[in-house]
Amino acid sequence: MEAIASTAHVDHGPNLRQRLAAKGFDAVTLLVVPAAIFSLLLFVYPFAFGFILSFEPKSGGWLANYQRFFSDSYFYDTIANTLGLSVPVTLLNLLLAVPVSFRVRLMRRQRLLTTILVLPITLGTVLVAEGLLNYLGPQGWFNRTLITLGFIDQPLRLVHNYWGVFASLVITGFPFTFLLTLSYVTGIDPALEQAAATLGANAWQRFFHVYLPLLMPGFAITFCLSFVQAFSVFPSAVLLGEPAGSTRVISIAAYQAAFEEYDYSMASSVAMIMGFVQLAIVVLVLASRGLFYRGPASGAKG
Amino acid sequence: MTIALSQFNEVRLDRVSREFGALNALRDVSLTIQRREFIALLGPSGCGKSTTLNCIAGLLPVTGGAIWLDKNRIDTLRPEERGFGMVFQNYALFPHLNVRQNIGFGLKMRGIPRAEIDRKVNEALSLVHLHGQENKLPGQLSGGQQQRVAIARAIVIEPPLVLMDEPLSNLDAKLRLEMRAEIRRIHNELGATTIYVTHDQDEALSLADRIVVLRDGVVRQVGTPKELYEGPAHLDVADFMGFRNRLKGNVVAVENGRALLDVEGMRISGVARETLSVGSIAYAAIRPDDLVLGEAGGNALQVRVDTIEYRGREFVGTAHSEGGLDFVFRAHQPVELGSTVHLQADDQRVLVFAEPIKGRK
Numbered sequence: 286m287e288a289i290a291s292t293a294h295v296d297h298g299p300n301l302r303q304r305l306a307a308k309g310f311d312a313v314t315l316l317v318v319p320a321a322i323f324s325l326l327l328f329v330y331p332f333a334f335g336f337i338l339s340f341e342p343k344s345g346g347w348l349a350n351y352q353r354f355f356s357d358s359y360f361y362d363t364i365a366n367t368l369g370l371s372v373p374v375t376l377l378n379l380l381l382a383v384p385v386s387f388r389v390r391l392m393r394r395q396r397l398l399t400t401i402l403v404l405p406i407t408l409g410t411v412l413v414a415e416g417l418l419n420y421l422g423p424q425g426w427f428n429r430t431l432i433t434l435g436f437i438d439q440p441l442r443l444v445h446n447y448w449g450v451f452a453s454l455v456i457t458g459f460p461f462t463f464l465l466t467l468s469y470v471t472g473i474d475p476a477l478e479q480a481a482a483t484l485g486a487n488a489w490q491r492f493f494h495v496y497l498p499l500l501m502p503g504f505a506i507t508f509c510l511s512f513v514q515a516f517s518v519f520p521s522a523v524l525l526g527e528p529a530g531s532t533r534v535i536s537i538a539a540y541q542a543a544f545e546e547y548d549y550s551m552a553s554s555v556a557m558i559m560g561f562v563q564l565a566i567v568v569l570v571l572a573s574r575g576l577f578y579r580g581p582a583s584g585a586k587g
Numbered sequence: 588m589t590i591a592l593s594q595f596n597e598v599r600l601d602r603v604s605r606e607f608g609a610l611n612a613l614r615d616v617s618l619t620i621q622r623r624e625f626i627a628l629l630g631p632s633g634c635g636k637s638t639t640l641n642c643i644a645g646l647l648p649v650t651g652g653a654i655w656l657d658k659n660r661i662d663t664l665r666p667e668e669r670g671f672g673m674v675f676q677n678y679a680l681f682p683h684l685n686v687r688q689n690i691g692f693g694l695k696m697r698g699i700p701r702a703e704i705d706r707k708v709n710e711a712l713s714l715v716h717l718h719g720q721e722n723k724l725p726g727q728l729s730g731g732q733q734q735r736v737a738i739a740r741a742i743v744i745e746p747p748l749v750l751m752d753e754p755l756s757n758l759d760a761k762l763r764l765e766m767r768a769e770i771r772r773i774h775n776e777l778g779a780t781t782i783y784v785t786h787d788q789d790e791a792l793s794l795a796d797r798i799v800v801l802r803d804g805v806v807r808q809v810g811t812p813k814e815l816y817e818g819p820a821h822l823d824v825a826d827f828m829g830f831r832n833r834l835k836g837n838v839v840a841v842e843n844g845r846a847l848l849d850v851e852g853m854r855i856s857g858v859a860r861e862t863l864s865v866g867s868i869a870y871a872a873i874r875p876d877d878l879v880l881g882e883a884g885g886n887a888l889q890v891r892v893d894t895i896e897y898r899g900r901e902f903v904g905t906a907h908s909e910g911g912l913d914f915v916f917r918a919h920q921p922v923e924l925g926s927t928v929h930l931q932a933d934d935q936r937v938l939v940f941a942e943p944i945k946g947r948k
Contacts, residue, residue, distance in 0.1 A: 476679035477679050477681060479644075480675055481681075482646070482667050483645075483750075484667075484672075484692050484696060484740065485670060486693075487696075490696050494681075495681060498683045580683075580726055581682060
């Protein structure tokens, strides 16, 4: 009996370690642990905490916060305000980034130009906002120049409204969008454009039939990442916009709930709604990628 | 067959130059290509052969000279206005379009009706034997199939000129031989005019009607494969045509188109291919096939055998002389390594060249 039992044991074949390794788990897998702990402590736990908190309102039933948000236009208008800023800004940034990337792709001094364009990222939103406040203000250079040149009689109102925030989001968002776009554009084999040219495609046809279809998936990712950044706008909406009116974005609503009403539960609900709207847009955009070719953008295997 | 290539009489490159930096420059390349010719541009990498092709295609602007298609100057036209079909080294198939859409791309850009595109694409598909694959994406095809798509895509627009840039260099050896035959078959069936860039002399010799040997951006020799194979005009062309033995020596005598060289004290006689003067340095070039075991005496060299390789019907050996010259030779029987033998060459098969001018070897 014993002999049979021991053979049966041998028949198990490779030991646990080998079996795990065959499935891709080995000692190297342990390197994931710090990142997993980090994300658990700093993302998963706070998120779950906020999620549960949002269903424990100060008064009323467990959905009271959400009912309050969607029945009060002072709250639910913030979704439209935020989308009204972030979607056009993201689209404009993407629209600007594409031609610039196409030009920069051909340049020798790419590094220098890229550095200059990326500078606004390092400056921070607040510095840009303060700068714009002066530059675009009624006594700022921009208006004074236009008046001096005789284009306008009265200074344009460019700050403390929608356009102030818009401008600041373009300035701080563009470099990020541009860098991502540039990496996608340079990832496309230039021989494809040459091939299209020898086949009789003019510049526009080459863009629409070769570049655009190959770039769409990249543009979708770029749109999502840029959009999420713009959607969480806060400092410039307060400093450059009219935080009580047209640029009362959703993060201001969350801030007020948390630090003016001291209603953390309500603030959590607003944050959850904010996250949900972002997620909805991102899922929508990424799902539409399925309509396009998503394989490698070079000339196949080669 | 309704794929009817647009016809013309000749394409003429008139002192075409291309400078970018100092590299890959073309210097005064003049060449006339007749209708239905298969021309191979042959040369080592960096010789300007691809540059020449790109200048003809319009992908690179020329910096001097002109290119003519009959009476029309074309070097000022954009590539999309020239309408030449081009096959790229990495095929450059559109990865997001299937085989049918790839082949039909050029026709679609010309605004040709759908039905006619379909008809022409079908013909192109059968010409390159690709029926049944038309709905696959390039990534799902093998290298050879991708190559066929690239060729079909270039010829379906009925170009007066088909340009091929090392189209076989990404294929394995067996497929390369197969596709080589295919390319020549398609060329013949269509009555096409083809310019084919390669660094492989076997490809050039077997495919082309005429070969243009380029080096450092300069045309070194133009001729039929036979002319180039048997009578290379310069040492570097000979190098490319398989004259692997080059023996440096001094010219002892020149007479009736023949030259006598002193190579390390041994006398070698051969056909003078360039103007030689007595006392100058010259090179005797001999193919391994023409260098065989022999006796001491006329046109023989004493060498020590280094290696011997079995090649089926015969043996190929390497050897060196006392003075350090290296030799590659042919033998019918194995030779003992390290033994001293005499290698002999028929003096009709030895070509003698002047020393190449420095910087333009």
